[in-house]
Amino acid sequence: MSVVRVTCKKFPAPYTKTNGIRRRDVSRRTMLRAIITVGAQRHSDVYSLGMRGFFHRFGVGLSAVSFLGHATEGLCVDHRFHELDMSEKGAMSYWHGMAMAKIVAESELGIPWLAHVDKMRDCGALITSATSRQRGDLVGRGKKNNWHVIEAKGRSNEYSDTLIASAKEQSSSVTSINGKKPATCSACITALHTRPISVLLEDPPPKDDGEGERWEINTPGFFEQYYRGIKTYLGEFGIQNKSIGNALFITAPLMPIVREYPDYPPMRYPEDWRLEIGLLKAIYDHPDQAPDAVADMGLVDSGKMGSDGIAIFG
Numbered sequence: 001m002s003v004v005r006v007t008c009k010k011f012p013a014p015y016t017k018t019n020g021i022r023r024r025d026v027s028r029r030t031m032l033r034a035i036i037t038v039g040a041q042r043h044s045d046v047y048s049l050g051m052r053g054f055f056h057r058f059g060v061g062l063s064a065v066s067f068l069g070h071a072t073e074g075l076c077v078d079h080r081f082h083e084l085d086m087s088e089k090g091a092m093s094y095w096h097g098m099a100m101a102k103i104v105a106e107s108e109l110g111i112p113w114l115a116h117v118d119k120m121r122d123c124g125a126l127i128t129s130a131t132s133r134q135r136g137d138l139v140g141r142g143k144k145n146n147w148h149v150i151e152a153k154g155r156s157n158e159y160s161d162t163l164i165a166s167a168k169e170q171s172s173s174v175t176s177i178n179g180k181k182p183a184t185c186s187a188c189i190t191a192l193h194t195r196p197i198s199v200l201l202e203d204p205p206p207k208d209d210g211e212g213e214r215w216e217i218n219t220p221g222f223f224e225q226y227y228r229g230i231k232t233y234l235g236e237f238g239i240q241n242k243s244i245g246n247a248l249f250i251t252a253p254l255m256p257i258v259r260e261y262p263d264y265p266p267m268r269y270p271e272d273w274r275l276e277i278g279l280l281k282a283i284y285d286h287p288d289q290a291p292d293a294v295a296d297m298g299l300v301d302s303g304k305m306g307s308d309g310i311a312i313f314g
Contacts, residue, residue, distance in 0.1 A: 002028070003026065003074035004023070005021065005197070006199045006201065007021045008021075008201045018201075030103060031065050034102040035102075037306065037310050038114070064092050089156045090156075093154035097188070098154070100154070101150050110143050111141065112294060113140060114139070114150065123225050135149075135171075135213055136149035136171040136174060136185065137152050137170075145291075147182050148182055148183050153187075156193055159191065163189065164187055167189060171187050177214075178216060188200070223288045233252065238252055239251065251276040277311070278312070294308065
């Protein structure tokens with residue numbers, strides 16, 4: 001089984017149906033796609049290092065999923081994960097936290113696009129009213145043209161209520177995005193020590209004391225930045241075409257030969273398990289029109305494609 005337990009709390013209307021505990025199927029392919037997507041937004045790595053920068057993000061993804069395993073309870077970390085030193089576990093926990101935030105934002109809140117706030121600010125797509133770093137890590141754009149803030153944490157051991165309170169404080173510090181209250185301001189905490197892995201998604205209301213941060217986001221610039229790293233990689237590394245149904249994708253190999261499940265015997269033909277990253281051609285051509293391009297597409301094929309139009313083939 002590859003399920004994780006997701007607990008959602010304190011979401012007001014129109015997200016009250018989100019509240020509750022549920023099990024979600026999360027394959028290692030889905031985890032890898034999420035990590036690459038979040039990491040690829042650090043497009044400066046791609047500009048300065050070329051495809052090596054993107055491979056670095058891919059390597060981070062492989063490191064994060066390398067200790068995942070299936071158990072009767074669901075998706076868990078292997079017991080050998082706990083033999084790593086604290087710095088190694090800390091790095092992996094961070095990336096698991098980021099990946100799970102991307103995944104549950106997509107599945108629970110209908111947020112296809114989740115991006116690093118600092119990277120959006122660095123490129124000028126997001127302007128903040130303050131320079132404090134005590135804000136949510138991630139900004140999301142929902143399918144209904146609304147904006148969300150998420151503070152993501154990953155922990156390999158039990159965590160206290162203080163961590164939850166801190167994450168809620170950071171996410172709720174943003175009181176306005178483009179003149180409106182954020183649709184949600186969530187603390188997202190991933191616990192790797194539980195069986196299965198569990199994710200808490202809690203929505204404190206934005207602060208209403210007039211002292212919170214106000215953000216202005218250039219929507220076309222947001223989408224340009226969101227896809228820039230992947231577009232740069234696809235353009236540099238050579239492009240091919242694949243399809244899912246009637247949707248055409250631009251693709252490039254992630255590595256010559258990589259298997260999704262390293263603890264199972266290899267398939268007979270290496271080409272069957274070579275991984276490639278893909279982006280809808282319509283988005284590759286016009287990133288600012290991404291909402292229209294993905295409007296009729298859903299999550300398909302056990303995590304192969306995300307609702308943002310990014311896919312992993314192989």
